[in-house]
Amino acid sequence: MMKYTIKEDPHNDERVREIMEISGENIFACYQCGRCSSGCPMAEFMDVLPNQVFMFLQEGDVDTLLSARTPWVCAACFTCTVRCPVGLDLAAVMEALRELQLRKNYDYVDPYRVENREELPPIALVSNFRKFTP
Amino acid sequence: MAMKRIGVFICHCGRNIAGTVDVKRVAEEIGKREDVAFSTTYVFMCSQPGQKLIEDSIKEYNLDGVVVANCSPTLHERTMRNAAARAGLNPYRVEIANIREWAAWPHEDNPEAATRKAIRIINATIEKLKANASLEPLEVPVIRRALVIGGGVAGIQAALDLADAGIETVMVEREPSIGGNMFRLSETFPTLDCPQCILTPKMNDVGGHPNIKLYTYSEIEDVSGFMGNFKVKIKKKATFVDWDKCTGCGECLRVCPVSVKSEYDLGMKDRTSIYIVNEQAVPLKALIDQDSCIRLKFEKKVQEGKIKPKKNVKICSKCADVCEPEAIHFKNNEEIVEEEVGTIVVATGYEVMPAEAFPELGGKYPDVITALQFERLLSPSGPTAGVPRRPSDGKIPKSIAFVHCVGSRDPQNGVPYCSRICCMYTIKQAMLVKHALPDTAVYDFYIDIRSNGKGYEEFYHRAKEEYGVNFIRGKVSKVYKVGDKYRVQGVDTLTGRIVEVDVDMVILATAAKGSEGVKELAKKLRIPYDEWGWLKEVHLKLKPLDTPVGGVFIAGAAQFIKDITDSVAQGSGAAAKSLGLLSKPQLEKEPLLARVDTEICAGCGRCKDQCAYGAITIDPIRHVSVVNEALCEGCGACSANCPTTAIQVVNFKKGQIIRAVDILAEVF
Numbered sequence: 001m002m003k004y005t006i007k008e009d010p011h012n013d014e015r016v017r018e019i020m021e022i023s024g025e026n027i028f029a030c031y032q033c034g035r036c037s038s039g040c041p042m043a044e045f046m047d048v049l050p051n052q053v054f055m056f057l058q059e060g061d062v063d064t065l066l067s068a069r070t071p072w073v074c075a076a077c078f079t080c081t082v083r084c085p086v087g088l089d090l091a092a093v094m095e096a097l098r099e100l101q102l103r104k105n106y107d108y109v110d111p112y113r114v115e116n117r118e119e120l121p122p123i124a125l126v127s128n129f130r131k132f133t134p
Numbered sequence: 135m136a137m138k139r140i141g142v143f144i145c146h147c148g149r150n151i152a153g154t155v156d157v158k159r160v161a162e163e164i165g166k167r168e169d170v171a172f173s174t175t176y177v178f179m180c181s182q183p184g185q186k187l188i189e190d191s192i193k194e195y196n197l198d199g200v201v202v203a204n205c206s207p208t209l210h211e212r213t214m215r216n217a218a219a220r221a222g223l224n225p226y227r228v229e230i231a232n233i234r235e236w237a238a239w240p241h242e243d244n245p246e247a248a249t250r251k252a253i254r255i256i257n258a259t260i261e262k263l264k265a266n267a268s269l270e271p272l273e274v275p276v277i278r279r280a281l282v283i284g285g286g287v288a289g290i291q292a293a294l295d296l297a298d299a300g301i302e303t304v305m306v307e308r309e310p311s312i313g314g315n316m317f318r319l320s321e322t323f324p325t326l327d328c329p330q331c332i333l334t335p336k337m338n339d340v341g342g343h344p345n346i347k348l349y350t351y352s353e354i355e356d357v358s359g360f361m362g363n364f365k366v367k368i369k370k371k372a373t374f375v376d377w378d379k380c381t382g383c384g385e386c387l388r389v390c391p392v393s394v395k396s397e398y399d400l401g402m403k404d405r406t407s408i409y410i411v412n413e414q415a416v417p418l419k420a421l422i423d424q425d426s427c428i429r430l431k432f433e434k435k436v437q438e439g440k441i442k443p444k445k446n447v448k449i450c451s452k453c454a455d456v457c458e459p460e461a462i463h464f465k466n467n468e469e470i471v472e473e474e475v476g477t478i479v480v481a482t483g484y485e486v487m488p489a490e491a492f493p494e495l496g497g498k499y500p501d502v503i504t505a506l507q508f509e510r511l512l513s514p515s516g517p518t519a520g521v522p523r524r525p526s527d528g529k530i531p532k533s534i535a536f537v538h539c540v541g542s543r544d545p546q547n548g549v550p551y552c553s554r555i556c557c558m559y560t561i562k563q564a565m566l567v568k569h570a571l572p573d574t575a576v577y578d579f580y581i582d583i584r585s586n587g588k589g590y591e592e593f594y595h596r597a598k599e600e601y602g603v604n605f606i607r608g609k610v611s612k613v614y615k616v617g618d619k620y621r622v623q624g625v626d627t628l629t630g631r632i633v634e635v636d637v638d639m640v641i642l643a644t645a646a647k648g649s650e651g652v653k654e655l656a657k658k659l660r661i662p663y664d665e666w667g668w669l670k671e672v673h674l675k676l677k678p679l680d681t682p683v684g685g686v687f688i689a690g691a692a693q694f695i696k697d698i699t700d701s702v703a704q705g706s707g708a709a710a711k712s713l714g715l716l717s718k719p720q721l722e723k724e725p726l727l728a729r730v731d732t733e734i735c736a737g738c739g740r741c742k743d744q745c746a747y748g749a750i751t752i753d754p755i756r757h758v759s760v761v762n763e764a765l766c767e768g769c770g771a772c773s774a775n776c777p778t779t780a781i782q783v784v785n786f787k788k789g790q791i792i793r794a795v796d797i798l799a800e801v802f
Contacts, residue, residue: 003631003633009533029595032628052628059606
């Protein structure tokens with residue numbers, strides 16, 4: 001999608017507000033320094049960089065983020081949260097994005113399609129389902 | 135009396151010179167000359183031990199001339215001359231041989247050539263020095279008065295500082311009131327002060343100060359003279375109203391039937407033909423705009439014979455009819471007054487490029503305006519009382535887009551530099567919109583946010599975090615009309631896609647330039663300026679307030695666009711520079727001036743035609759050129775044009791220069 005039309009003030013967008021409520025973070029405080037992306041250990045596997053997540057949110061484009069892999073690739077390691085110069089808890093915002101989907105009973109993983117299921121430690125599977133299923 | 139005991143001091147300048155030039159060899163070679171009594175090298179001649187070396191050597195070897203081979207004379211000529219003077223040698227018997235910029239730096243790759251060139255430069259300088267005369271500086275009297283051109287915040291500050299220090303100060307402002315662009319602003323960043331509230335006390339101080347003589351609605355007609363002794367002709371433009379009688383009551387404004395765009399409100403509001411700039415004007419006086427007044431236009435046509443005067447028709451004189459003090463006389467009261475001052479502070483400010491210059495960004499639409507115009511709409515004393523409305527239909531805008539860098543950082547379509555104040559005032563305006571209209575969406579299209587001042591970055595973060603302003607990083611390419619709205623097409627370079635938004639108003643942060651007419655003024659003052667109308671300082675870092683013309687200083691946005699904080703600081707700085715000159719009983723002047731050999735001079739007058747300073751006259755009786763030493767700047771234009779070498783600049787005589795050139799070119 002190379003073109004985006006802003007229809008209403010992103011500050012009034014319902015889903016942006018919901019994300020801000022779930023995460024407790026003012027996503028408009030981000031001033032796009034990019035430190036989150038440059039330090040993210042998972043960034044190379046993401047389709048939208050963490051700083052871009054904030055830019056999409058600031059433009060009220062939640063649709064793009066809900067169809068993106070980034071929130072699910074996020075390992076919740078909190079490196080970004082620790083490093084953010086304006087003190088934003090990015091991991092919480094990623095969690096809010098996942099939460100937005102999970103609350104609609106959306107499963108990001110299907111237990112029956114996990115490869116090598118027998119060989120994985122049970123704790124890994126439990127964590128996986130906690131994070132990626134409702 | 136040619137010198138016979140010259141000392142030559144060669145500086146290493148750390149490795150700047152010694153890294154390329156073989157300074158020891160240079161000293162040995164030069165030391166072989168018969169007229170050189172002493173030749174040595176030192177690591178830093180400009181250091182205190184270096185200067186001490188020169189002083190001690192002058193005494194020890196009884197030197198009658200000194201050549202210091204180091205950097206450009208613009209840097210350390212004075213240092214070395216002062217050192218010589220301390221040792222009792224006339225300072226004009228010291229010359230600088232520039233072996234750093236001329237030999238070491240340009241020939242870094244060829245030390246042998248650099249060394250030979252350094253020797254040649256020193257030899258040439260010695261030849262020039264040998265014919266130098268001992269000179270004493272000239273003393274010129276000082277008029278203890280100052281002139282400030284421009285009544286904006288920088289000029290006001292300069293005038294008040296000068297006047298408070300006891301200097302009688304003349305202020306000239308071309309608008310009918312002082313206050314400048316600052317008085318147009320809504321609020322100031324980052325403190326959100328009301329400019330009217332914080333500037334009016336200063337304006338009133340200027341208006342009522344016993345040491346300040348205020349000429350508003352006046353322009354500089356001509357400047358002559360020199361540092362400490364300037365003669366300034368000031369044109370007081372015609373107001374058609376007797377300001378001694380006018381009380382500023384404003385009765386006349388209520389009856390005037392004519393309506394034209396207000397200059398003060400930058401076209402955002404109308405004014406009458408007879409007008410007072412604003413309620414807080416200093417001085418609070420009415421004047422008639424002769425281009426729109428019915429009566430004055432009629433009288434002009436009668437004068438030009440275009441129409442015949444009619445006997446029984448009464449021409450509009452409504453304003454004069456209601457004027458109780460009978461101040462309105464409709465007579466052209468333009469006059470030229472003369473003032474004599476010792477120093478001049480130029481604080482002429484800035485202007486912004488008009489929105490019309492950017493048709494692709496919608497500059498042709500009425501609701502696409504410059505940020506300075508928008509200041510008026512946001513000002514509580516402005517045409518919309520601080521609640522912005524669309525100029526086209528008066529509707530309250532539901533969404534506004536701000537565009538940064540319009541013409542700035544854009545050498546192809548505007549100016550190459552960053553206009554410096556736009557980021558901050560745009561953020562401020564966005565905040566003020568949110569104050570007045572909390573439900574209006576604000577989109578701020580920027581390339582970079584440059585918030586380099588005390589409290590500025592915090593101000594930006596406040597706008598982002600607390601005020602709900604939307605910042606989008608990318609330059610807008612076009613603005614066009616879609617129905618009742620304006621479509622802004624930009625880009626978000628952070629997500630890498632085009633962004634489109636429909637808004638009710640667009641505010642363009644257009645590039646700043648030196649104010650209109652500043653180039654003509656600069657020519658009258660003989661001070662340099664650049665193609666954008668900024669006055670040029672002597673040194674950007676170390677002499678930002680000085681101009682090449684002694685006694686003329688620049689302050690505020692006239693030098694380059696700057697915010698109020700910096701303008702006020704420069705205003706005070708320029709006042710301090712002026713005081714430095716005015717506090718002396720007499721000024722010393724370089725004695726390197728043109729002198730005429732009356733035996734040779736034929737009085738042809740070619741030198742007189744060339745003199746940019748008006749320093750030369752032709753004596754009608756003896757029929758020879760006469761140089762006014764107080765006016766002469768020693769530039770040498772006269773000498774270069776003299777067919778008989780009758781007029782020459784002291785210590786730059788033709789023989790000296792030719793000998794030096796011969797040695798440099800190795801034509802012995």
